[in-house]
Amino acid sequence: MGILYYGGQLVAAGTVSTGDLVTFLLYQMQFTDVVEVLLHYYPTLTKAVGSSEKIFEFLDREPQVAPSGTMAPHDLQGHLQLEDVWFSYPGRQEPVLKGVSLELRPGEVVALLGPPGAGKSTLVALVSRLHQPTAGRLLLDGHPLPAYQHSYLCRQVAVVPQEPLLFARSLHANISYGLGGSSRAQVTAAARRVGAHNFITRLPQGYDTEVGELGGQLSGGQRQAVAIARALLRDPRILILDEHTSALDTESQQQVEQEILAAGGSGRAVLMVTGRAALAARAQRVVVLEGGEVRLQGPPHEVLRPDGLLQDWGQQGAPGEGDRGSGGEG
Numbered sequence: 001m002g003i004l005y006y007g008g009q010l011v012a013a014g015t016v017s018t019g020d021l022v023t024f025l026l027y028q029m030q031f032t033d034v035v036e037v038l039l040h041y042y043p044t045l046t047k048a049v050g051s052s053e054k055i056f057e058f059l060d061r062e063p064q065v066a067p068s069g070t071m072a073p074h075d076l077q078g079h080l081q082l083e084d085v086w087f088s089y090p091g092r093q094e095p096v097l098k099g100v101s102l103e104l105r106p107g108e109v110v111a112l113l114g115p116p117g118a119g120k121s122t123l124v125a126l127v128s129r130l131h132q133p134t135a136g137r138l139l140l141d142g143h144p145l146p147a148y149q150h151s152y153l154c155r156q157v158a159v160v161p162q163e164p165l166l167f168a169r170s171l172h173a174n175i176s177y178g179l180g181g182s183s184r185a186q187v188t189a190a191a192r193r194v195g196a197h198n199f200i201t202r203l204p205q206g207y208d209t210e211v212g213e214l215g216g217q218l219s220g221g222q223r224q225a226v227a228i229a230r231a232l233l234r235d236p237r238i239l240i241l242d243e244h245t246s247a248l249d250t251e252s253q254q255q256v257e258q259e260i261l262a263a264g265g266s267g268r269a270v271l272m273v274t275g276r277a278a279l280a281a282r283a284q285r286v287v288v289l290e291g292g293e294v295r296l297q298g299p300p301h302e303v304l305r306p307d308g309l310l311q312d313w314g315q316q317g318a319p320g321e322g323d324r325g326s327g328g329e330g
């Protein structure tokens with residue numbers, strides 16, 4: 001309005017021509033459009049700058065446990081030893097693991113039992129090299145874990161954590177995550193082994209179904225099944241499962257347990273953290289961790305005696321339903 005008013009006066013006074021005024025108006029409109037577009041994208045731009053700062057911060061992070069080793073032998077046996085391992089979380093005085101010594105031999109299925117807070121998940125995290133022990137050593141085939149190439153270790157030691165992490169990608173990509181070019185047949189075979197194939201094929205896009213942020217579009221049991229399929233697809237020498245069957249339905253649970261026990265039979269070392277004494281009873285050895293210490297270990301028929309020492313764990317740590325033997329004395 002201002003331009004029209006002022007421009008009209010200039011035209012009336014003969015200072016500018018009508019054509020010049022119209023041309024000016026057209027340019028001004030184009031200029032306004034551009035400014036509008038820029039203003040429209042400004043919030044997106046500031047958001048992108050904020051996000052990229054986080055990304056660069058993340059990329060600049062230095063791992064506390066530096067991946068320095070180079071060993072990557074072709075003939076790994078999968079013999080894991082923990083020698084007098086102590087561990088305290090940063091900023092906490094009280095050690096969570098207090099001199100844990102443990103052995104996991106190739107072909108052996110070991111069940112790790114213990115009340116909540118005993119340090120079972122911490123022990124698993126140390127084997128995954130998410131933390132360094134404060135004292136003591138972890139050896140794989142007689143060599144300290146840090147001596148191995150990090151990517152090699154990730155492939156040879158597969159860990160299914162208590163709460164598996166899925167990515168906002170397809171089921172195929174989640175199962176074959178980190179392995180690159182796994183074929184659909186390999187992925188399907190792994191899913192079948194843990195009873196996940198049925199629920200996957202019932203989804204509208206099957207293996208191409210996106211699972212949403214952190215796998216939010218799947219149930220807890222389905223996420224666990226996908227994580228176990230992911231671990232099996234790696235064909236690891238050591239398989240570690242942390243409370244893996246807690247959210248599975250009975251049928252999948254049985255199938256997964258069968259698969260785990262068979263994994264031991266095929267020469268892998270299997271460590272399963274479980275609160276279910278019925279499952280522990282099918283392992284070759286049971287280790288009981290309590291208060292960060294190995295309280296007792298031995299064959300299931302000795303450790304899981306019915307005289308009740310383990311019964312006072314209460315809650316989830318207590319041997320679960322279907323248990324016959326749930327005791328033992330240290």
Ligand SMILES: Nc1ncnc2c1ncn2[C@@H]1O[C@H](COP(=O)(O)OP(=O)(O)OP(=O)(O)O)[C@@H](O)[C@H]1O
Pocket residue numbers: 089092096114115116117118119120121122123317
């Ligand atoms: N990130 C952490 N920082 C500090 N302390 C931790 C951390 N994670 C676990 N802890 C502590 O370490 C102890 C052992 O925890 P951990 O998760 O290893 O036990 P758990 O035996 O796996 O228990 P659950 O059966 O409940 O999973 C607990 O006292 C817990 O509070």
